[in-house]
């Protein structure tokens with residue numbers, strides 16, 4: 452990981468720096484019109500609970516500061532705290548999917564924001580079809596990733612340079628974390644709190660408060676078979 456090796460050069464002791472990366476502290480959620488609510492709100496609930504016992508701040512980042520409606524229109528939405536142009540300093544960027552990602556891949560401002568922000572991040576993550584935004588921004592070129600199994604064929608077609616992994620609840624390739632359909636994002640974030648924030652007790656406490664049963668195995672995926680998804684290697 453580029454960021455950690457840079458860190459290593461600057462740090463007094465390289466061994467300590469590489470073995471213990473800094474804890475991520477600032478998390479940005481990309482607000483894209485017509486996002487699937489649960490893609491965003493599931494992770495937000497977990498991270499908000501985690502923030503009670505860790506130094507974590509969450510912000511919503513949008514093209515403008517106007518309310519961004521979810522895929523169910525006026526029933527819910529996200530209010531951005533920053534615009535792309537304001538370029539807030541964040542350690543992690545999370546990209547929810549849904550109809551939002553289909554619109555976003557044709558929105559040059561979104562793609563440019565993801566492209567220029569990725570090199571500055573500790574982690575980038577997608578939920579559901581949010582992976583196609585990463586693919587369009589070139590972040591997934593030659594990388595392993597997963598996405599929603601119901602939309603598999605469409606996603607594979609829109610990201611031909613990606614090594615798509617079919618049987619996966621989530622996939623980690625270096626600092627790129629991609630999760631499968633909607634609810635899988637919560638399992639990925641539970642894993643993030645456990646490993647990147649290094650507090651499994653906190654992750655479990657948050658899940659127990661939400662009364663949500665966690666899937667801890669990244670290869671757990673009955674939905675790949677239900678929707679007939681198979682691995683799709685990158686065509687470079």
Ligand SMILES: *[C@@H]1O[C@H](CO)[C@@H](O)[C@H](O)[C@H]1NC(C)=O
Nearest residue numbers: 475476477478505506507508
């Ligand atoms: C907590 O995070 C903020 C950034 O959000 C940072 O400025 C501050 O130094 C952090 N505090 C500690 C104790 O790490």
Ligand SMILES: *[C@@H]1O[C@H](CO)[C@@H](O)[C@H](O)[C@H]1NC(C)=O
Nearest residue numbers: 520521522523524525526527
């Ligand atoms: C949301 O509410 C506004 C104002 O009432 C209305 O014009 C618009 O059609 C509504 N949008 C949806 C998706 O329901």
Ligand SMILES: *[C@@H]1O[C@H](CO)[C@@H](O)[C@H](O)[C@H]1NC(C)=O
Nearest residue numbers: 504505650651652653654656
């Ligand atoms: C981990 O989370 C638990 C539960 O919230 C908290 O009591 C504990 O202080 C946290 N540990 C660290 C090292 O922050």
